[in-house]
Amino acid sequence: EMVALVQENRAKVVLAEAEVPKAMAxxxxxxxxxxxxxxxxxxxxxxxxxxxxxAGGGDDAAPTQEG
Incomplete structure (x- = not known):
């Protein structure tokens, strides 16, 4: 149940990140x-x-916004 919630939230993040370039344009x-x-x-x-x-953080710790 928690795994499904995590996957759902990740999907929401991906959708929100897709809107960023549109908003910037x-x-x-x-x-x-x-x-x-x-x-x-x-x-x-x-x-x-x-x-x-x-600091030795992983790749997922860095922002993913590409410009």
Missing amino acids: DAFRAGNLGVMDYYGMQNVISDTRMRTSI
């Missing part, structure tokens, strides 16, 4: 997100991955 079009904002977010993601790697 809409924000670019609407003028709510600039190029420098985008680069800033990518820098934070890269920094987080680097720190997780240095």
Whole structure:
């Protein structure tokens, strides 16, 4: 029962992550997100991955957002 719940929640996360690029594209079009904002977010993601790697965390500990 718990395994099914975990799988269901993972599926929800995957669906939510699929919406992120669409939302970012809409924000670019609407003028709510600039190029420098985008680069800033990518820098934070890269920094987080680097720190997780240095700390010895697994792959699933790093953010999965690809830009």
